[in-house]
Amino acid sequence: MTAPALTGPALTGPAPLPLAELHASLADPLLDAMTFLNEVTTRYPGAVSFAPGRPYEGFFEPEDVPAYLDAYLDHLAATGLSRDAIRTTLFQYGPTKGVIADLVARTLANDEGLAVAPEALVLTVGAQEGMLLTLRALCAGPDDVVLVSSPCYVGVTGAARLLDLATVPVPEGPDGGPDPAAVQAAAQAVRASGRRPRALYVVPDFANPSGTSMPVEARARLLATAAAADLLVIEDNPYGFFARDAAERPTLKALDRDRRVVYLGSFAKTCFPGARLGYVVADQEVAGPGGRRSLLADELAKLKSMTTVNTPALSQAVIGGMLLTHDCRLRAANAPATAHYAANMAALLAELERHFPAAERARLGLSWNVPEGGFFAVLTVGFAADDAAMERCARDFGVLWTPMAPFYPAGGGEHRLRLSISSLTPGQITDGVGRLADFIRAETAHAVAR
Structure with a gap:
């Protein structure tokens, strides 16, 4: 039996989508x-x-991954979790803010002298997600502007572009990092234009792309300038663990006395990039209606619940096992x-x-x-x-x-x-x-x- 012939107009592919009708980024x-x-x-x-x-691959060994995972499983068992609870921790959707915040907090205390409450941490899919969540949370509307050091890591300017946020570049000073006088001038110019300078993004240690680092005195001046200009500071620190002595070059967050700094961390360089694990320290208090109080970390978690839902528990388990293996001291391990x-x-x-x-x-x-x-x-x-x-x-x-x-x-x-x-x-x-x-x-x- 012969199939009936198809009639009607010739089939064609869909019309191409005009790039001009897609997002401008x-x-x-x-x-x-x-x-x-x-x-x-x-x-x-x-x-x-x-x-x-990217980090040197000679420091990675495939057999380390199951060893780190086993170390974390042993840790969970030692805390009294049942086999069923461990199964749930690894295989199910987990807490939006993450499952290894306590281990990350211990590591920050040991390596950076940072006293961070675990509830002020959000584990993210790489530091890039943390950057995107932070920008989205802090910038309420089109009049909010982010100051960025120039030259600047393209991840933050790209994230701002995706969110339709304006950025204003601030040139690096002679000592490295954004020049405090230029920060103040940029903030004043933004305010004079009727907009609000909301935050300053900076990489104080071995910055990408310039490689520069800020002296301690310049860090203190920058924080004072940010306070005077009513700016929050977004500190991105993927490379600081490779400084030989944290005491000689403390992070901006370690020098922060009024919770002005939101701290972005990453395990890409200190552990390995394939885990895609980062974190945000967001201990700023947020005042809500009816006298409600929360941490900025809690607000970031709300945003995360609508993007990546939660950070993969298996990635957290492997990095958690690595932290435990090295007594939560990555500086020594690295x-x-x-x-x-x-x-x-x-x-x-x-x-x-x-x-x-x-x-x-x-x-x-x-x-x-x-x-x-x-x-x-x-x-x-x-x-x-x-x-x-x-x-x-x-x-x-x-x-x-x-x-x-x-x-x-x-x-x-x-x-x-x-x-x-x-x-x-x-x-x-x-x-x-x-x-x-x-x-x-x-x-x-x-x-x-x-």
């Missing part, structure tokens, strides 16, 4: 820049890559990693000095900063360090880096590039700087010829 060049970087990395897998700010990154940074700076003596630096218009640690250093070059230049460098010289322009919210950085040393070995750094030196000389010569 999707047309933001910032998103394209990050996508381009990922694509270039994939196209040139053999290149020495100074681009990714001592080998701290030494590795410090050696890598020293190798990078030494190789730059070796390839570019002072006279040649002057001729090429080349300079770089000297970070005290962390993952990143920044070069200033005599040519446009844009996506096209990066691709030429990858294709012709076999080395990758990150253009700095996307890190400047109001423009700038066109002649600067970021080098990350975190995922490389000293040998790769030596090889990569040699290739980079050849590229810089060739590119500068071409720029002069043009």
Whole structure:
């Protein structure tokens, strides 16, 4: 039997969705820049890559994961939980604020001298979620403005873009971090425009992308400026654990005496990124109708319940087991990693000095900063360090880096590039700087010829 012939108009695909009718952030060049970087990395897998700010994989062992999970299960059993209760903790939806807040609080006390009540913590899907929740909670409407250091981590400017929040850049001062006088001036200008400067975002330790760190005196001045300008401070601290001594460089939160600082933490660099686990310390009191009192952490949890619902219990269990294994002292546990990154940074700076003596630096218009640690250093070059230049460098010289322009919210950085040393070995750094030196000389010569 023959099937009946289909009649009617020819079938066609759906009409494409106009980009102009989607959220405006999707047309933001910032998103394209990050996508381009990922694509270039994939196209040139053999290149020495100074681009990714990810931890060195030599510190990860697959067999550690079940060992950490077992450590956490033993911990739960030791607290008196039954097998059924342990099953529920691991396999069911859990508390929105998380299940290992007590262990995180102990770690912050041991490593940072921070006295944090567990109920003031929210465990998040990476620090990025914590950033998004914090911005959404603090900014009530279109007139609320977030001040950001410039250059600035693209995660916070991207999150603000997704939320339709305005950001105002504040230039870094000579000591690193946002200049207090510039913060005050920016806050005054925002108020003069009829808007409210709500918060200041800052990475005080080994900042991404600049690699700079704030001296203690500058931290105290910044907090005083924030108080005078009635600003909350959003402190992002993914790299501070790699400082050799927390007592010499306390976090802004450790110096906070009036609960002005909301603290974003992450286990991506100190444990491993695959767990996607971060946290927010939000101990600010919130006054509600009828005299109701809560913590800002409780309000963040409300928002989280409508986004990711809760943070995966298995990820929390593995990180919790890692914390327990190391007696909730990540700074000591990360001592080998701290030494590795410090050696890598020293190798990078030494190789730059070796390839570019002072006279040649002057001729090429080349300079770089000297970070005290962390993952990143920044070069200033005599040519446009844009996506096209990066691709030429990858294709012709076999080395990758990150253009700095996307890190400047109001423009700038066109002649600067970021080098990350975190995922490389000293040998790769030596090889990569040699290739980079050849590229810089060739590119500068071409720029002069043009």
